[in-house]
């Protein structure tokens with residue numbers, strides 16, 4: 460088990476009172492350092508332009524990396540670009556690249572990237588929903604292109620649907636995208652009928668669903684499909700905004716629900732992927748919930764295989 464972060468990710472400033480604030484990340488890293496003092500931390504490198512261009516277009520790179528900004532500047536009503544945002548975005552995406560190289564190289568089997576800004580709403584061409592670059596998509600593309608994998612699963616349990624990840628891979632049979640999410644909720648995608656080439660599986664959940672409905676959706680629909688895909692690598696968009704304390708959603712989950720799903724993912728990874736899992740932080744906007752859930756998630760990732 461290996462952990463990745465970078466101090467630049469703390470300096471992305473979307474402006475005062477924004478939910479996606481630097482203290483989210485320090486809550487996660489402080490909690491993990493406290494709970495797992497023995498675990499090694501690695502400094503996340505920058506992603507290269509070439510690595511980003513596997514999933515994003517030139518115009519988005521130019522917008523995020525080359526726009527001169529002196530104060531938080533809105534790209535959409537939720538998504539702001541500040542003077543230090545480009546550096547944060549490069550390291551957030553680079554964390555996944557480094558983690559993929561580590562698990563594919565055999566130096567560890569499990570990795571968790573404590574990073575921000577989050578990524579799963581960013582499409583190939585549009586930064587949106589607090590996300591600048593799609594970190595998990597950059598990681599999945601790296602696994603396919605650099606390591607030649609033919610079956611990479613992206614499991615997304617953030618309470619919001621990862622519209623960006625789905626859009627990037629819905630025509631790419633090398634990647635399977637599986638998501639549970641609250642509906643109705645931003646960004647209003649992730650309906651059951653959205654299937655891509657058959658490599659997309661969405662399980663929308665009603666507000667107030669709670670842990671039993673969440674676990675049933677995974678147990679009955681998503682996990683069997685994941686196992687049937689026989690992933691060579693499991694990537695996780697780990698958003699903890701489904702927790703009952705989260706101010707942005709009403710899915711009413713507990714930390715135990717995230718731990719349960721993580722252990723189930725570990726079993727699939729052990730069976731098909733030599734145990735390889737790379738998990739990347741997405742959402743989660745209550746600091747107490749972030750602390751509890753990130754520790755529960757990493758403890759379950761360590762499991763028997765980390």
Ligand SMILES: [Zn+2]
Pocket residue numbers: 617618619698700741742743
């Ligand atoms: Zn979210």
